[in-house]
Amino acid sequence: MRRFSLVVSILGGTLLTAPLLAQQPVPQAPQAQMPLRCGTVLAANPAGTGIDNPDCDYNQTNPSSIYAPGAILRIPVVVHVIQSTSGQGFLSAARVQSQITVLNEDFGAQAGTAGANGVDTKIEFFLATTDPNGQPTTGIDYITNNTWFQDSGNYWSTTAWDTSRYLNIYTNQASGALGYVPDLPQGGSVLGTTADRVVVYYPSFGRPGTLTPYHLGRTTTHEVGHYLGLFHTFQGGCGGSNCYTSGDRICDTNAESGARFGCPTTSTSCGNLDPVRNYMDYTDDACMQGFTQEQARRMRCTITSYRPALAQPAGPLASATVRNGAGNLNGNFSATPPLLGGTSTLSAITLGTGYSAAAAYGFLGSANTPFAGYTVLVDVTSPQLLVLPFTASAIAVQWQFNVPNSQTLAGLPISTQALFFGSTVAFTNAVDLVLGN
Ligand SMILES: [Zn+2]
Numbered sequence: 346m347r348r349f350s351l352v353v354s355i356l357g358g359t360l361l362t363a364p365l366l367a368q369q370p371v372p373q374a375p376q377a378q379m380p381l382r383c384g385t386v387l388a389a390n391p392a393g394t395g396i397d398n399p400d401c402d403y404n405q406t407n408p409s410s411i412y413a414p415g416a417i418l419r420i421p422v423v424v425h426v427i428q429s430t431s432g433q434g435f436l437s438a439a440r441v442q443s444q445i446t447v448l449n450e451d452f453g454a455q456a457g458t459a460g461a462n463g464v465d466t467k468i469e470f471f472l473a474t475t476d477p478n479g480q481p482t483t484g485i486d487y488i489t490n491n492t493w494f495q496d497s498g499n500y501w502s503t504t505a506w507d508t509s510r511y512l513n514i515y516t517n518q519a520s521g522a523l524g525y526v527p528d529l530p531q532g533g534s535v536l537g538t539t540a541d542r543v544v545v546y547y548p549s550f551g552r553p554g555t556l557t558p559y560h561l562g563r564t565t566t567h568e569v570g571h572y573l574g575l576f577h578t579f580q581g582g583c584g585g586s587n588c589y590t591s592g593d594r595i596c597d598t599n600a601e602s603g604a605r606f607g608c609p610t611t612s613t614s615c616g617n618l619d620p621v622r623n624y625m626d627y628t629d630d631a632c633m634q635g636f637t638q639e640q641a642r643r644m645r646c647t648i649t650s651y652r653p654a655l656a657q658p659a660g661p662l663a664s665a666t667v668r669n670g671a672g673n674l675n676g677n678f679s680a681t682p683p684l685l686g687g688t689s690t691l692s693a694i695t696l697g698t699g700y701s702a703a704a705a706y707g708f709l710g711s712a713n714t715p716f717a718g719y720t721v722l723v724d725v726t727s728p729q730l731l732v733l734p735f736t737a738s739a740i741a742v743q744w745q746f747n748v749p750n751s752q753t754l755a756g757l758p759i760s761t762q763a764l765f766f767g768s769t770v771a772f773t774n775a776v777d778l779v780l781g782n
Contacts, residue, residue, distance in 0.1 A: 380521050380522050380546055380556075381521055381522040381523065382522070382523055382559075382604065382606070382627040383522060383523060383525060383564075383567060383571075383577070383627065384519065384520055384521070384522030384523075384524065384544075385524075385525045385568070385571050385577075386525075387529065387532070387576070387580075391403045391528075391529075391531065391532040391533060391534075392528075392532055393532075393533045394530070394531060394532075394537075394651060395533065396650070396651065398646060398650035400646050401531070401642075401643050401646035401647050401650060401651075402531050403529065403531040403532060404590060404594070405589055405590045406589050406594040406595055406639065406643045406646075407589065407646075408589075408595075408597075408639040408642040408643065409642070412641075412642035412643070412645045412646045412649075413638075413641075413645075414464070414465055414466050414467035414468075414645065415467060417467045417468075418467065418468050418469070418645065418656035419470070419471060420468065420469065420471075420512050420648075420655055420656050421470075421471060421474075421475075421484070421510070421511050421512065421655075422445060422470050422471065422472055422473060422511065422512045423472075423473050423476075423482075423485075423486055423506045423511045423512070423513055423514070424441050424444070424472070424484065424486065424514045424515075424516065425486040425488055425504055425513065425514065425515045425516070426485060426486065426487050426488065426516050426547075427488045427489075427490060427493045427516060428487070428488070428489050428494060429489070429491050429494040430489055430491055434494050434516065434517060434518075435487075436516060436547060436550060436551060438483065440550070440551035441472070441485050441551060442472065443551040443552045443553075443562065444550055444551040444552065444565050445472055446552070446562075447551075447552050447561065447562030447563070448562070448565060448566060448569060449469055449470055451463065451566040451624065451633075452466045452468045452469065452470070452566070452569075452636070453465050453466070453467075453469065454466075454635060459631070459633075460566075460633075460635055461634075462622070462635050463634055463635015463636050463637075464637055464638045464640070465641075466636060466644060466645065467641075467645070468573070468641075468645065468648070468656070470569075471484075472484025473506070473511055476506065477507045477510070477511075486504065486506075488500070488504060493517060494518060495517070495518050496517050496518050496519055496520040496544065499540075500515070501513070501515070501539045501540050501542055502539050502540075505540075505541075505542065508537070508538065508539060508540075508542070509537065509652070509654040509655065510654050510655060511655075512543065512569070512572065512655065513541070513542045513543070514542070514543045514544075514545060515542055515543070515544045516546070516547040517544065517546075517547060518546065518547075519544045519546035519547075520544070522546065523545070523546045523549050523556075523559055523564045524543065524544060524545040524546060524549070524564045524565065524567065524568040525543075525544050525568065525571075526542065526543050526544070526568055526571045526572050527540055527541070527542065529571060529572075529574055530572070530574055530647055530651040531574055531647070531651060536651060536652075543565070543568045543569060543571075543572050545564055545565050545568060548560075549562075549565075550562070550564070558607075558629035558631060559629070561630035561631060563624060563630035563633045564630070566624050567624050567633075570636065570640070570644070571625075573643075573644035573647050573648060573652075574644055574646070574651065575593070575625050575643060575644060576592075576593040576594060576595075576625065577593060577604065577625050577626070577627075578593055578595075578598045578599075578600075578601055578619075578620045578623050578625045578626045579593075579601045579602065579604050579605075579626065579627075580592055580593040580594075581593070582601075582602050582603065582615070583601075583614070583615035583616075584615075593625065594643070595637065595639045595640055595643060596639060597637045597639045597640075598623055598639070598640065599615070599617040599619060599620045600614075600615040600617065601615055601619040601620060601626070602614035602615055604627035605619050605621045605626050606627055606628060607632070608621060608628050608629050608632030609621055609628075610622075622634040622635065623635065623636070623637065623640075624636055625640070
């Protein structure tokens with residue numbers, strides 16, 4: 346019998362206690378000429394998130410092999426296309442889809458594409474097919490509002506889809522930049538709020554865009570890199586003696602003294618060639634070629650640690666419906682911080698042949714979302730729970746379970762219960778799943 350296994354581990358971490366600090370981008374005034382390359386502004390004193398994984402926090406990176414690209418992480422995307430009442434800013438569905446294609450080429454280093462020379466991060470993107478209310482969607486949200494088109498007003502407060510579960514991208518005038526994020530997730534000023542987003546100047550969104558040389562979709566690749574925790578390659582200039590705690594907190598990106606524009610492939614600084622081919626520099630779209638291995642690991646660490654509800658496993662998920670009412674034990678939710686304190690790693694999802702998918706894993710979320718908590722218990726034979734064996738210590742909690750991958754189980758209704766961590770372990774039966782499809 347073929348099996349696949351799901352391994353989740355949570356390593357202990359420390360709470361970040363830096364004082365809260367309002368941190369907003371400092372948009373540049375719209376310019377008559379080329380917009381600012383990137384409007385992402387980093388606070389000198391990050392706010393902190395209330396959670397911290399020192400392997401990929403604001404201050405440092407540990408590119409451990411546990412973050413090496415393995416299981417595919419699929420991120421649902423909603424693109425909010427904000428246009429003016431005159432229609433300025435409109436983007437066709439094909440144009441929006443082209444941007445998703447570019448993201449997948451670039452993050453996947455797909456052969457035969459302009460991103461082929463990069464590292465395959467095993468991070469994928471798709472236009473959301475289900476909206477926050479569980480209804481079918483195209484993943485494209487057309488909005489007409491002249492103020493919001495100017496990137497003014499708190500448009501996100503009424504338009505954002507659950508930012509813990511969707512990558513919210515907005516296209517508009519982007520405050521005079523090609524794009525920006527309000528903060529890295531590790532900064533903590535917007536994580537968990539409706540303001541958590543990526544904003545892209547609409548002419549540079551999709552492929553082809555209309556703003557040469559930023560017309561190949563790499564503005565969004567760059568900004569999503571920030572959204573997943575990456576700094577600019579020139580962050581901190583040449584940096585200090587430890588490249589994991591200074592500069593861009595990454596060692597396999599050459600340090601550079603400042604941003605590079607155009608495509609100066611022989612440009613040197615800090616004693617080495619400048620990383621002008623990297624998506625996190627400021628070079629032309631056609632110049633950029635990839636992320637590095639350590640950038641990939643930092644992003645995957647960021648997803649599992651700071652955005653644990655965002656990614657979905659590859660392949661069709663078991664379908665899920667929320668069961669409310671009697672039997673809902675969500676009241677037992679107990680998540681004494683740090684629920685996500687430290688590293689949470691999902692690995693080794695290996696699907697055999699047979700039906701398309703056998704399980705879903707849980708995410709942190711509110712009680713009425715389909716996947717709450719950190720894992721699922723799967724009943725694959727009859728109304729029976731596979732209670733996950735786990736051992737707990739002050740350092741790590743790890744468990745693993747195997748699910749028979751048998752065609753005969755396809756479509757079998759099962760019960761799942763989410764497992765939460767904190768000072769206690771509790772269960773909820775708020776979710777029902779149908780195994781396979
Ligand atoms: Zn940037």
